[in-house]
Amino acid sequence: MRIILSIVALLLITPAHAFDIGIGGFSMGGSSDKASKRFNQAKQLFKVASALIPISDEEERILGKKVAAQVIARYGIENSPEMTYYLNLMATAIAQRSDRPDIPYHVAILDTDDVNAYACPGGFIFLTRGVLNTVGDEAELAAVLAHEISHVTERHIVNALRNSKLMKVGTEMAAEAFRTPGPLLDQMTSFATDALFNGLNKSDEYASDAKAIEYLNRLGYDYPAMFDVLELLDARRKQGSAEVLSKTHPSPQTRIQELKSEVKKLSLDKPTGIRLPNRFATHAPKQQKNAS
Amino acid sequence: MRLIFMLLFSITFAGVAGVAVAADGNYYIGSHSGVDLRLAPRNSATVSGHLDRKTKVEVIDTRRSWTKVQTLGSRSIKGWVPAGAVRKSYSSATSSRSSSSFFSSFTSLFRSPEPPRKTAVLGVRGLEDDSAASAEKTATEQANKAVEWMETLNVPDEAVAAFINEGDLNP
Numbered sequence: 001m002r003i004i005l006s007i008v009a010l011l012l013i014t015p016a017h018a019f020d021i022g023i024g025g026f027s028m029g030g031s032s033d034k035a036s037k038r039f040n041q042a043k044q045l046f047k048v049a050s051a052l053i054p055i056s057d058e059e060e061r062i063l064g065k066k067v068a069a070q071v072i073a074r075y076g077i078e079n080s081p082e083m084t085y086y087l088n089l090m091a092t093a094i095a096q097r098s099d100r101p102d103i104p105y106h107v108a109i110l111d112t113d114d115v116n117a118y119a120c121p122g123g124f125i126f127l128t129r130g131v132l133n134t135v136g137d138e139a140e141l142a143a144v145l146a147h148e149i150s151h152v153t154e155r156h157i158v159n160a161l162r163n164s165k166l167m168k169v170g171t172e173m174a175a176e177a178f179r180t181p182g183p184l185l186d187q188m189t190s191f192a193t194d195a196l197f198n199g200l201n202k203s204d205e206y207a208s209d210a211k212a213i214e215y216l217n218r219l220g221y222d223y224p225a226m227f228d229v230l231e232l233l234d235a236r237r238k239q240g241s242a243e244v245l246s247k248t249h250p251s252p253q254t255r256i257q258e259l260k261s262e263v264k265k266l267s268l269d270k271p272t273g274i275r276l277p278n279r280f281a282t283h284a285p286k287q288q289k290n291a292s
Numbered sequence: 293m294r295l296i297f298m299l300l301f302s303i304t305f306a307g308v309a310g311v312a313v314a315a316d317g318n319y320y321i322g323s324h325s326g327v328d329l330r331l332a333p334r335n336s337a338t339v340s341g342h343l344d345r346k347t348k349v350e351v352i353d354t355r356r357s358w359t360k361v362q363t364l365g366s367r368s369i370k371g372w373v374p375a376g377a378v379r380k381s382y383s384s385a386t387s388s389r390s391s392s393s394f395f396s397s398f399t400s401l402f403r404s405p406e407p408p409r410k411t412a413v414l415g416v417r418g419l420e421d422d423s424a425a426s427a428e429k430t431a432t433e434q435a436n437k438a439v440e441w442m443e444t445l446n447v448p449d450e451a452v453a454a455f456i457n458e459g460d461l462n463p
Contacts, residue, residue, distance in 0.1 A: 081367075092454050220460075
């Protein structure tokens with residue numbers, strides 16, 4: 001990696017005027033052609049080098065903690081020990097069958113009636129009280145959790161960060177930022193928090209919906225619950241109680257259409273019909289106090 | 293001889309008591325398999341519960357080689373345990389591995405205070421800025437503590453297995 005970066009640096013320090021014409025595509029021949037080629041090679045190498053900058057699980061956890069603190073500072077935590085325990089049991093069960101079972105996942109409830117959920121890097125997951133009041137059984141709740149867990153397993157925010165300009169500082173400096181927190185880590189946190197609050201790529205959301213179905217299937221929940229959740233979210237959105245979700249996610253109906261086509265590509269078992277409404281009900285009533 | 297024996301006896305139990313009542317109350321159960329909670333400070337006393345390893349406790353009394361402890365949180369329980377089972381915690385976030393310690397770790401609401409407000413409205417600065425900065429700092433500190441607390445929300449593998457089994461899900 002160091003060698004690649006050195007080459008990139010060498011190519012980049014070539015006199016700027018050598019590139020002037022090539023950039024615009026007006027090749028004047030001779031040395032300008034070479035310069036243009038070298039510039040494009042440098043750009044390409046830099047792109048490759050940037051894409052290769054890794055973020056380890058531990059670095060992701062450091063970032064995730066800072067992002068999670070931002071989420072908590074915005075909403076506060078709902079004090080529901082039993083429901084929180086139930087959610088952590090379920091999240092661990094799902095995560096064990098996910099594509100990334102080797103990191104811990106922790107779930108907390110946010111003190112807001114708005115219907116939404118957040119997945120921070122490093123496995124910090126938040127469900128709002130509003131979303132808990134929306135789902136009707138355990139399979140639907142598992143669908144929401146599985147969707148959030150898949151944002152972590154697919155490293156959606158981390159990959160967005162890796163592709164951002166922030167990571168063009170190079171491997172060493174990026175690693176140092178995690179070791180010794182400072183302005184760069186603050187900027188990374190800000191980038192990740194913005195991605196969380198303003199919404200990820202639509203393609204990431206569709207991918208997480210499909211992954212959620214896979215995880216539900218692996219664990220044996222009735223995976224069509226994912227479609228039911230999207231219908232419920234649509235209903236809440238129409239009531240105006242999923243304001244943030246509406247701004248940050250594609251519309252539930254679009255997601256349903258996307259998911260239907262994705263499901264055809266997956267190799268799934270026959271739906272199990274396991275929805276567990278009673279087990280959900282034994283934990284859920286305390287959440288209903290603020291239900292609209 | 294009797295005097296020497298008494299002296300030795302005092303030193304021995306002073307040490308035990310010293311562990312139990314030391315300073316500021318951050319203790320946890322250190323014995324590997326947890327410890328039985330008893331109604332009185334003796335082995336023959338009725339067992340009133342069990343505390344898992346790493347359960348955070350508060351020391352409320354000591355008697356020779358026994359310590360009376362109380363678990364933290366709203367569902368707190370109290371009872372006597374052998375003094376050697378109680379350890380002093382030097383970190384703020386001791387991870388918990390069982391449902392009882394999971395609940396007892398839920399010691400405070402961790403609700404954030406008022407969200408940080410924007411300041412310098414209509415040119416009013418000074419004290420309002422300071423108090424807003426202070427509120428923001430408090431909110432950040434509380435949020436950081438809440439994240440530390442989140443990291444203790446571990447569930448034991450056996451509990452997950454039971455959860456899967458009970459729901460008739462795929463083991």
